[in-house]
Amino acid sequence: MSPYFAVIKRDLLLSYRQGADLVMVLAFFLIASALFPLAVGPDPVILGRIASGIIWVLALLSVMLSLDRIFHNDYDDGALEQMEISPQSFYLIILAKIIAHWITTGIPLIILSPIIAIMLNLDNDAFITMILSLAIGTPILSLIGAIGAALSLGARRAGLLVAMLVLPLYIQILIFAISAIDASINNFPVRPHLLFLAAILAAALPLAPLAAAASIRQAFE
Amino acid sequence: MVIIDHRPIVKLRNYEVKKLGVNSDMHKFANPTRFMKIANAIFPYISIACIVSLVVGIYYAIFNSPPDYQQGDSVRIMYIHVPAAYIAVMIYMVIASASASSLIWKHPLSDIVARSSAPIGAAFTFLCLITGALWGKPMWGTWWVWDARLTSMLILFFLYMGYMVLLNAFDDPQRGVKPAAILALVGVVNIPIIKFSVDWWNTLHQPASLFKMDGPSVSPQMLLPLLIMIVAFTLFYMTLLIIRMRGEFAAAKIRSLYISGALK
Amino acid sequence: MNEFIQMGGYGLYIWPSYLIAAIIMAGLLIDSITTWRRQEKTLQNLKLIAKSDNVDIAKSDNVDIAKSDNVDIAKSDNVDIAKSDNVENNEANDKIQQKVI
Numbered sequence: 295m296s297p298y299f300a301v302i303k304r305d306l307l308l309s310y311r312q313g314a315d316l317v318m319v320l321a322f323f324l325i326a327s328a329l330f331p332l333a334v335g336p337d338p339v340i341l342g343r344i345a346s347g348i349i350w351v352l353a354l355l356s357v358m359l360s361l362d363r364i365f366h367n368d369y370d371d372g373a374l375e376q377m378e379i380s381p382q383s384f385y386l387i388i389l390a391k392i393i394a395h396w397i398t399t400g401i402p403l404i405i406l407s408p409i410i411a412i413m414l415n416l417d418n419d420a421f422i423t424m425i426l427s428l429a430i431g432t433p434i435l436s437l438i439g440a441i442g443a444a445l446s447l448g449a450r451r452a453g454l455l456v457a458m459l460v461l462p463l464y465i466q467i468l469i470f471a472i473s474a475i476d477a478s479i480n481n482f483p484v485r486p487h488l489l490f491l492a493a494i495l496a497a498a499l500p501l502a503p504l505a506a507a508a509s510i511r512q513a514f515e
Numbered sequence: 516m517v518i519i520d521h522r523p524i525v526k527l528r529n530y531e532v533k534k535l536g537v538n539s540d541m542h543k544f545a546n547p548t549r550f551m552k553i554a555n556a557i558f559p560y561i562s563i564a565c566i567v568s569l570v571v572g573i574y575y576a577i578f579n580s581p582p583d584y585q586q587g588d589s590v591r592i593m594y595i596h597v598p599a600a601y602i603a604v605m606i607y608m609v610i611a612s613a614s615a616s617s618l619i620w621k622h623p624l625s626d627i628v629a630r631s632s633a634p635i636g637a638a639f640t641f642l643c644l645i646t647g648a649l650w651g652k653p654m655w656g657t658w659w660v661w662d663a664r665l666t667s668m669l670i671l672f673f674l675y676m677g678y679m680v681l682l683n684a685f686d687d688p689q690r691g692v693k694p695a696a697i698l699a700l701v702g703v704v705n706i707p708i709i710k711f712s713v714d715w716w717n718t719l720h721q722p723a724s725l726f727k728m729d730g731p732s733v734s735p736q737m738l739l740p741l742l743i744m745i746v747a748f749t750l751f752y753m754t755l756l757i758i759r760m761r762g763e764f765a766a767a768k769i770r771s772l773y774i775s776g777a778l779k
Numbered sequence: 780m781n782e783f784i785q786m787g788g789y790g791l792y793i794w795p796s797y798l799i800a801a802i803i804m805a806g807l808l809i810d811s812i813t814t815w816r817r818q819e820k821t822l823q824n825l826k827l828i829a830k831s832d833n834v835d836i837a838k839s840d841n842v843d844i845a846k847s848d849n850v851d852i853a854k855s856d857n858v859d860i861a862k863s864d865n866v867e868n869n870e871a872n873d874k875i876q877q878k879v880i
Contacts, residue, residue, distance in 0.1 A: 441701055445694040449684040458680055459698060462673035465666065466708065505701050508618070512693040573797075589789035592796045599800070635807060642803050649792045649799075751804060755811050762815035765822045772825055 297382045298390040305394030308367075315363060320402050323356045327410045338415040345414035346424060346475040352410075353403050353428060354464050357435040360399045361443045361456050364391055365510065369447050375514055388503040388510070392440045400432030423478035423488075427471040430491045437495075437502035438463050444509035467494060550624055551764060554757045561757070565750035572747045575740035583737075590737070592650040598744040599643040602752055603671060604709060606636030610678070611703045614696035626692045627767070629699065630682060631759035635752055637675035644668060663712035664720040667705060674702040688770075 309315055330348050334340055368374040377387050407428055411421060442460035446452040474487030576594035583590035610629045617625035647665065648658045659665065681698055682691045713720055733741065784790050 441697075445681060445698055446684065448690070449681075449694075450686065451684070455680065455684050458673075459677045462670045462677060462705070463701070465670055465673075466705075469666070505697055509694055509697050512697075515693075577797075587789060589792060591793050595796055595800045634810075638803050638807050642800055645799055646796045649796045653789055653792050755807055758808075758811040758815050762811065762818045765815065765818035769818065769822050769825060772822075772829060 298386050301377075301387050301390040302394045302397075305391055306397060309363065309394075309398045315360070316398055316402060319356050319360045319399055320406055322359060323352055323403060323406055323410065326352050326355070327413065330414065342415040342417055345411060345416035346420060346472055346479075348414055349407055349410055349416070349424065350427075350431075350468055350471055350475075353407070353432065354435065354461075354468060356403060357399055357432065357439055358457055358460060358464075359453075360395070361439045361460070362453060363398075364395050364440055364443050365447060366443070366452065369510075369513070374510065378510065378514060384511070385503050385507050388440065388444075388507045392436050392503060392506075395440070396433050396436040400428075400436055403432060404428045417479045419481070420475050420478045423475050423484050426484075426488060427474045427491060430488060430495055431467055431471045434467050434491070434495050434498050435464065437498040438467075440506045441502055441509065444506040444513070447510065447513045467491070470494070547624060547627075547764060551761070554760065558754070558757050561750055562754045565747060565754050568743055568747035568750060572740055572743035575743060580740050581734075581736055586654060589650060589653050592646055593737075594740050594744050596643060596646040596650055597741060598748045599639045599646060600668065601745055602748045603636055603640040603643050603668070604706060605749070606632050606639065606752060607671060607675070607699075607702075607706060610636065611699050611706075614699040618693065618696050618700070626696065627760055627763045628756070629696065630692070631756055631763055632752075633675060633679050633682070635755050635759075637672065637679065639748070639752075640668065640672045640675055644672065662720055664709065667709040667712050670705050671709060674698075674705060678702075 327348060330344070331341060334344070365374060368377070378384055380387075404425060407424060408421060411424060416424065439456070439460050441463075442456040445459055446455040449455050470487055470490050474484055474491065477487055478484045572594070576591055580591070580594075582588045610632050613625040613629040613632070616622045617629065644665075647668075651660070652658050678695050678698055681695045685691045784794070
């Protein structure tokens with residue numbers, strides 16, 4: 295177990311030292327969410343109706359922007375290759391990297407989201423559901439995003455490419471999360487929607503590192 | 516400069532795979548030249564059958580089928596929309612199977628089939644979406660609605676786009692083949708969503724009426740042109756596939772001419 | 780005739796559908812055929828070039844490179860290194876040169 299914890303610790307240490315990366319993701323989340331009241335007008339009713347959508351779309355975009363941190367830096371300086379030929383299970387190393395990515399990107403998003411929700415006048419009933427949907431949803435975003443990041447190793451314009459690859463797969467998660475939050479606003483049961491999200495997480499957790507590991511392996515052939 | 520050479524390990528794996536698969540039936544078609552000979556032999560029949568079925572299908576669709584009692588004449592769009600949707604999904608399954616075959620068995624023809632099919636599938640998905648909008652405006656009163664089936668067909672379109680972009684995203688043209696194959700397999704999760712979305716969610720799009728457990732529930736007079744058009748589109752796909760594969764083989768020969776150093 | 784074009788009021792939607800279908804399918808066909816023709820033409824041209832040049836290239840260029848360049852480099856560099864640096868460095872340099880593709 296401990297080599298994989300070592301990988302998590304390494305990635306956390308690296309992102310702690312390059313603190314600017316983490317701050318940039320949160321700053322983007324905050325600033326972009328400030329764009330919407332300016333664009334749509336400050337009417338609290340309108341803002342309240344689209345608040346859940348704004349938060350989730352911005353969470354999607356923030357995770358997408360931070361995806362190049364998972365593999366590209368290690369690919370460029372050869373550390374990823376060393377991890378691939380090491381005797382440890384590459385699949386678990388990838389999983390450890392994804393966990394570290396979620397800790398440095400997903401958790402700050404979850405923590406920042408209530409502030410954004412207050413700014414955007416989200417319905418009071420929806421707060422808990424929004425935090426829960428982000429808590430279940432952001433690991434899925436990291437998992438599927440890792441597949442996109444792995445596929446685009448060494449490509450031209452990797453950032454845009456990752457966006458193109460990953461957004462179609464993100465759309466389904468977005469739909470389930472938003473339906474959960476909408477259900478809580480309209481006093482429908484929230485559990486089924488959150489269970490769907492959890493089911494997607496349960497499916498992505500074993501399968502996504504598999505696809506990512508296969509992509510990285512063929513990038514080194 | 517020291518370069519770490521991974522190739523011995525990979526070659527070992529390749530060698531093992533070759534030993535296992537050498538006598539199986541599938542590898543009869545693995546020889547590209549033989550495959551192209553067979554394809555060129557059946558090409559005239561397929562293209563003529565395609566033209567005939569297209570003409571017959573369109574004749575039936577426009578002149579010889581009844582208007583729907585509810586939807587009137589606009590149901591004639593169905594004879595384009597439904598076959599296009601069927602072909603779009605079928606081509607994606609072909610690409611996914613070819614990708615799996617290319618990744619698992621390293622079948623040499625698979626990535627050529629996948630690469631050639633992608634633009635055809637994308638075009639038919641686009642056609643499905645456009646004809647769907649043209650059908651929806653008079654029927655539902657709106658060009659577009661974000662219900663489950665339309666959204667998942669749109670996702671299919673994005674997946675095709677992403678697949679084609681990924682194929683060409685690398686400076687080395689052959690480098691994009693394997694990532695694109697992995698992407699095609701990852702996107703297969705969308706296909707059951709397309710198929711069952713009209714059952715799982717309350718949608719504006721009508722439920723399944725063709726591929727159901729107890730048989731199609733479309734009237735026979737409409738079923739015949741529909742099936743003819745599906746066959747016609749399938750034959751059209753096969754014709755285009757053979758033409759595109761010829762182009763891909765020529766491109767592969769050009770590449771190998773350069774690599775073998777016959778040209779400077 | 781007019782009734783046929785109107786199609787019970789839906790003609791505005793039906794005919795563009797069929798038209799777009801025809802355009803897309805024709806476009807696919809034309810694109811496939813022109814790509815194929817273009818690749819075949821390039822292939823034929825390159826094959827002609829390869830046939831006409833091959834004899835000259837194989838003999839003149841390759842032989843010159845093999846003899847003139849490599850031998851000079853091999854002799855000049857190694858001798859310098861052997862004399863100026865350590866013997867260990869020389870062995871390391873040999874191993875590296877063996878691995879260079």
